[in-house]
Amino acid sequence: MAFHSLSVAWCAGLSRRQVAAACLAVLACGAAPVWASEGMGAPLSIHDAIAAAWRTDPVRAELETNQDSADARAKAAQSWFAGGPTLTGDYYDDRISGSNHGYITWQGGVSVPLWLPGQGTATENVAKAEAKTATVRLDVERMSVAVRVVDATGAAIMAMRRQTAALATVAALRRIEDDVQRAGHVGEIAVSDQQAVEAQLAQARNEADMAAEEIETTASQLRTLTGLPGVPDITQADEHWLALTRANDARWVEDVDPRVRATHQAVIAAQNQMKLARKSFMPNPEIGVDAIDQGQYDSPWDTQVGVNLRVPLPSAVTNTPQESAARDRMAAATRQEIEARRAVRNEMAQVRAHLVAATGSLSNSRVEASSMLRRADGMERSWRVGETPLIEALRARMDAYRALLDLNRAEIAWHAAIIRMGIATGTIP
Numbered sequence: 001m002a003f004h005s006l007s008v009a010w011c012a013g014l015s016r017r018q019v020a021a022a023c024l025a026v027l028a029c030g031a032a033p034v035w036a037s038e039g040m041g042a043p044l045s046i047h048d049a050i051a052a053a054w055r056t057d058p059v060r061a062e063l064e065t066n067q068d069s070a071d072a073r074a075k076a077a078q079s080w081f082a083g084g085p086t087l088t089g090d091y092y093d094d095r096i097s098g099s100n101h102g103y104i105t106w107q108g109g110v111s112v113p114l115w116l117p118g119q120g121t122a123t124e125n126v127a128k129a130e131a132k133t134a135t136v137r138l139d140v141e142r143m144s145v146a147v148r149v150v151d152a153t154g155a156a157i158m159a160m161r162r163q164t165a166a167l168a169t170v171a172a173l174r175r176i177e178d179d180v181q182r183a184g185h186v187g188e189i190a191v192s193d194q195q196a197v198e199a200q201l202a203q204a205r206n207e208a209d210m211a212a213e214e215i216e217t218t219a220s221q222l223r224t225l226t227g228l229p230g231v232p233d234i235t236q237a238d239e240h241w242l243a244l245t246r247a248n249d250a251r252w253v254e255d256v257d258p259r260v261r262a263t264h265q266a267v268i269a270a271q272n273q274m275k276l277a278r279k280s281f282m283p284n285p286e287i288g289v290d291a292i293d294q295g296q297y298d299s300p301w302d303t304q305v306g307v308n309l310r311v312p313l314p315s316a317v318t319n320t321p322q323e324s325a326a327r328d329r330m331a332a333a334t335r336q337e338i339e340a341r342r343a344v345r346n347e348m349a350q351v352r353a354h355l356v357a358a359t360g361s362l363s364n365s366r367v368e369a370s371s372m373l374r375r376a377d378g379m380e381r382s383w384r385v386g387e388t389p390l391i392e393a394l395r396a397r398m399d400a401y402r403a404l405l406d407l408n409r410a411e412i413a414w415h416a417a418i419i420r421m422g423i424a425t426g427t428i429p
Contacts, residue, residue, distance in 0.1 A: 046419060049153065049232035050146045056227045057145050063138050070131035077124035082113040082284045104294070109308060111288025119284075122276040129269035136265050139258035146423045152225055153232045154416045156218040160231075161408040163211035169401040170208055173201045176380065176393065193390045200394045204401070235411075237418040242355075245425040253425050257344045263337035270326070270333040277326035281319055283312035351421055358414040365403070365410040372396070372403035 044052075054060060092105040180197050223229060254260055287309050294302045379396040382388035 044226075044228060044230040044232045045236070046150070046153070046232045046234055049149050049226050049228065049230075050142075052226040052228050053145045053149050054142055056225075057141065059141050060138065063134055063141060067131055067134035067138070070127050070134055074124050074127035074131060077120060077127055079120075082115045082119065085110050085112045086286065086288070088290075106293040107290065109288050109290035111286040111308060111310065113284040113286050116279055116282065116284060119276070119279040122272065122279045126269065126272045126276050129265065129272045133262065133265040133269050136258060136262040140262050143258050143423060147420065148225060149222075149232065150234065150416050150419050150423070152218065152222045153234050154412045156215070156222050156231050157234065158409060158412050159211055159214035159218045161412075162405060163208055163215060165401055165404045165408070166204055166208035166211050168404075169397060170201065170204045172376075172380070172397055173197065173204055173394075176383075176390075176397075177201055179384065180390070196391055196394060200398060203398075207401075234415045234419060237415045237422070239418075241418050241422055245422055245427045253348055254341060254344050256426055257340075257424070258426075259340045260337070260344055263333065263340040267330070267333040267337050270330040274323075274326045274330055277322045280322060282314035283318070285312070286310040348424060351417065351424055355414075355417040355421060358410065358417045361410040362407075362414045365407040369400075369403040369407040372400040376400035 088107075088109045088111070090105070090107040092103070092107075094103040177197050180194050219231070222231065226232075287307070290306050290308050292304045292306075294304075376393075376396040376399070379388055379393040383390055383393040
């Protein structure tokens with residue numbers, strides 16, 4: 001992985017001798033493969049990285065709990081009664097009032113709330129719809145995790161390639177510095193040229209140090225995300241991956257997108273909530289059994305058993321807020337589905353445009369990097385024979401470094417764009 005930018009340079013048109021020289025230059029600077037020096041392990045596949053990040057994602061556990069809770073509510077709604085039984089008890093004694101005639105009355109009862117017509121089924125349907133919503137939200141979160149893994153991987157690989165390019169530039173500038181110092185000892189070069197070389201070398205070393213810091217930062221972020229020490233290999237994503245996606249079927253992509261499905265399921269849950277609000281047009285009636293025991297001069301009819309019925313009447317004070325809340329939820333869910341479809345449609349257009357732009361940028365960057373690297377080598381040879389000022393050779397070398405960075409950045413963006421297309425279509429090979 002540390003020398004991957006050199007392989008890119010080889011693909012850009014460098015000769016085998018130039019690539020070998022660059023590799024030796026980096027090795028001379030003490031650059032070991034990054035995953036070895038940083039303890040990052042061997043490269044992973046993007047599938048392994050996404051699966052590992054998904055296993056350690058804290059949001060997943062929360063959504064799974066939400067799903068289990070909704071399933072439990074749906075099961076509870078299958079009860080015969082709308083709630084638990086209510087126990088009542090009363091005790092009356094005339095001794096408390098001071099008369100003490102032996103009037104003692106015990107009264108107790110048990111009652112249960114009844115479902116209104118269709119209310120139990122509506123309650124169960126709401127809970128089932130919310131369980132399905134939680135299931136789809138799991139797919140949304142998994143999609144988000146996959147995107148974060150791809151972004152973090154691209155940043156980590158770019159940091160490693162930046163260090164490799166910086167170390168190769170340092171090696172080239174050290175060669176120039178050695179020649180300048182030898183020429184300076186015999187008075188064949190100006191002090192200003194020596195200072196220019198020292199300044200450019202210091203700048204290149206600073207770039208390498210900054211890249212090393214970026215490697216540590218991005219590797220830590222990736223390790224925290226996946227829980228694994230490796231760096232996923234996103235370079236396996238190529239044109240063959242694109243052929244396996246259905247990116248051209250825009251309507252299909254929109255319908256299968258987890259964000260659209262989640263918002264659509266939320267609309268279904270809101271519809272069921274509306275039905276439940278209409279079925280709950282009044283408080284639940286209660287029916288039960290009461291028993292009374294009266295101690296009145298040993299009367300033979302002191303114990304009585306009967307049935308009680310409690311029917312609260314409908315009231316706009318309680319019904320209107322429930323129906324209003326259900327309508328508000330329905331309106332919000334409908335708006336969110338429309339916005340989600342628009343967002344997915346726009347995102348797919350952006351992903352396609354980004355993929356086209358990344359493809360063109362990669363092609364142009366290859367030409368640029370190949371030309372700039374050859375130009376830097378030619379300017380250095382021209383300086384050694386006295387045909388070109390040293391400052392021009394130094395500027396050409398730094399231009400080649402920036403061109404190589406652009407090439408690596410374009411290549412990573414191209415591979416990442418292909419994977420993002422696969423994530424968006426739900427068809428990662």
